[in-house]
Amino acid sequence: MSGPCLLAGTTAALIPAAGDGTRLGLGPKAMVTVGGLSLLARSVAALAPYVDEVLVALPEGLTPPPGLAARAIVGGATRQDSVLRLLRATAADTVLIHDAARPFVPPQVVGALLEAVPETGAASVALPVADTLVRAGPGETWGEGVPRAGLWAVQTPQGFRRALLLRAHEAAVADGYAATDDAGLIARQGGRVRLVRGDARLFKVTTPGDLALARALAPVWDAGEEEDRPPQGPVWNAGGRER
Ligand SMILES: Nc1ccn([C@@H]2O[C@H](COP(=O)(O)OP(=O)(O)OP(=O)(O)O)[C@@H](O)[C@H]2O)c(=O)n1
Numbered sequence: 411m412s413g414p415c416l417l418a419g420t421t422a423a424l425i426p427a428a429g430d431g432t433r434l435g436l437g438p439k440a441m442v443t444v445g446g447l448s449l450l451a452r453s454v455a456a457l458a459p460y461v462d463e464v465l466v467a468l469p470e471g472l473t474p475p476p477g478l479a480a481r482a483i484v485g486g487a488t489r490q491d492s493v494l495r496l497l498r499a500t501a502a503d504t505v506l507i508h509d510a511a512r513p514f515v516p517p518q519v520v521g522a523l524l525e526a527v528p529e530t531g532a533a534s535v536a537l538p539v540a541d542t543l544v545r546a547g548p549g550e551t552w553g554e555g556v557p558r559a560g561l562w563a564v565q566t567p568q569g570f571r572r573a574l575l576l577r578a579h580e581a582a583v584a585d586g587y588a589a590t591d592d593a594g595l596i597a598r599q600g601g602r603v604r605l606v607r608g609d610a611r612l613f614k615v616t617t618p619g620d621l622a623l624a625r626a627l628a629p630v631w632d633a634g635e636e637e638d639r640p641p642q643g644p645v646w647n648a649g650g651r652e653r
């Protein structure tokens with residue numbers, strides 16, 4: 411990893427992994443394997459080199475897999491609730507929040523995200539939408555076209571000053587507001603969220619089709635170029651200086 415890290419203080423990776431995986435239909439999704447490694451193990455390994463600690467939220471009753479280099483807590487009923495529990499379980503100054511269900515995390519993307527966070531305290535990886543968009547009408551017919559100019563599809567990881575995100579989560583709880591991601595909670599409070607260009611390989615394993623894609627990609631990813639592999643060992647220390 412090259413380039414300076416501008417983060418001050420400590421950093422934690424928070425990995426919500428407590429979902430049921432209903433759409434995939436294979437039990438707790440984070441434990442599903444691709445290329446011999448669970449989605450959770452891949453996500454933990456991808457972010458561990460950048461942070462001081464990794465915390466994962468698991469479904470109640472699920473024992474953390476042996477050898478997982480992360481502290482485990484019990485997640486909540488929704489992703490939002492799992493993330494709030496993770497935020498309350500760490501004292502880190504900066505947090506990277508990443509779905510366990512996105513196992514392929516290009517190091518370049520994490521580096522760009524870490525450099526973006528200090529500007530506003532909130533940044534998200536996202537990709538400009540490339541397909542034509544339509545709002546479906548009755549009976550799954552073509553309803554209304556949606557102009558795609560300026561639309562980005564949000565991925566993870568997302569990075570935040572922890573105190574800022576915690577306040578946004580607590581405000582959402584107080585208002586009974588539910589969001590599908592964390593950056594949306596900051597934006598709702600009027601906060602600015604920097605968008606960092608993501609990567610097609612950061613797709614979320616949601617459906618059986620996604621799992622088939624992930625299993626096809628895993629051997630290519632694992633044999634990939636050095637720049638596409640997580641760095642070995644810690645990259646930045648707690649004070650944000652390059653190691
Ligand atoms: N109560 C929940 C629900 C989701 N997640 C996590 O949030 C991420 C994104 O969620 P998604 O892909 O929707 O996973 P599931 O909720 O498991 O999927 P489904 O909606 O099909 O059940 C996943 O890593 C998932 O484990 C979580 O930590 N706690």
Ligand SMILES: C[C@](O)(CO)[C@H](O)COP(=O)(O)O
Pocket residue numbers: 489509563564565566590591592614616
């Ligand atoms: C956080 C997220 O991955 C960003 O795209 C997405 O919103 C998660 O949604 P889900 O409903 O938990 O699948």
